[in-house]
Amino acid sequence: MAALHAPRGGPHSGRRARAPLPEPKPVDLVGVDGTAAAQRFAEHAMRLVLEVLDRRRPPEHLRAVAEPALIDMVRVVSLGGAPGGGLGAARLLRVHLRPATPRIVEVFGNYERGPRVFAVAGRIVAAKKPPHAWRIEALHIA
Numbered sequence: 001m002a003a004l005h006a007p008r009g010g011p012h013s014g015r016r017a018r019a020p021l022p023e024p025k026p027v028d029l030v031g032v033d034g035t036a037a038a039q040r041f042a043e044h045a046m047r048l049v050l051e052v053l054d055r056r057r058p059p060e061h062l063r064a065v066a067e068p069a070l071i072d073m074v075r076v077v078s079l080g081g082a083p084g085g086g087l088g089a090a091r092l093l094r095v096h097l098r099p100a101t102p103r104i105v106e107v108f109g110n111y112e113r114g115p116r117v118f119a120v121a122g123r124i125v126a127a128k129k130p131p132h133a134w135r136i137e138a139l140h141i142a
Contacts, residue, residue: 035097038124041134042107043095046120049074049139050090050111053082066136073139083142087114118142
């Protein structure tokens with residue numbers, strides 16, 4: 001007489017439990033309170049960029065937070081007219097961060113002008129020297 005036992009489960013039979021996925025390691029964003037500091041910097045820097053685009057601030061105010069080539073780009077865009085510039089002043093709505101490496105963070109968000117909503121994206125990098133711990137390295141405004 002044959003022994004009675006349950007058939008062996010195959011890989012797709014649903015009988016085998018899957019091993020849980022490992023939890024992702026937190027990304028150290030330079031320093032103890034790096035995530036909050038990067039978030040504050042990104043919000044501040046994006047507001048400055050929008051104010052320069054609206055000609056409410058001179059482009060030189062970006063020197064402390066952005067690379068020189070980026071400042072020139074923002075200057076040219078502000079002279080030619082910012083996206084939706086005829087709809088009124090820009091107001092930053094949201095800024096999100098996505099760490100790429102411990103020293104590079106992708107930034108994306110949106111802002112409004114009048115009834116329309118526009119997008120802004122960029123990359124901030126940890127600066128090697130004070131006064132600011134972060135600098136805008138790339139920027140895209142739509």
